[in-house]
Amino acid sequence: MLVGAAIVAIGALVRFAPGLFSWFGNLPGDIRIEGENTRLYIPITSMIVASAVISLVLYVVNAFRRG
Numbered sequence: 001m002l003v004g005a006a007i008v009a010i011g012a013l014v015r016f017a018p019g020l021f022s023w024f025g026n027l028p029g030d031i032r033i034e035g036e037n038t039r040l041y042i043p044i045t046s047m048i049v050a051s052a053v054i055s056l057v058l059y060v061v062n063a064f065r066r067g
Contacts, residue, residue: 002061024049 013020029045 006057 025043025046027043027045027049029048031040031042031044033040
């Protein structure tokens with residue numbers, strides 16, 4: 001139930017405040033290579049940030065569940 005509410009809240013933020021996450025995907029360390037007919041994008045730094053945020057959220061949720 002809590003995870004579903006969090007997903008809905010994040011979806012609403014992305015939908016109604018799109019500028020809030022405009023920095024995501026444009027961080028230093030994200031690799032972007034553009035050739036004549038090819039584009040390659042590897043979001044290394046963005047995925048590290050996403051992993052850290054998800055880990056922190058799961059840690060906090062787990063801490064509240066244990067009491």
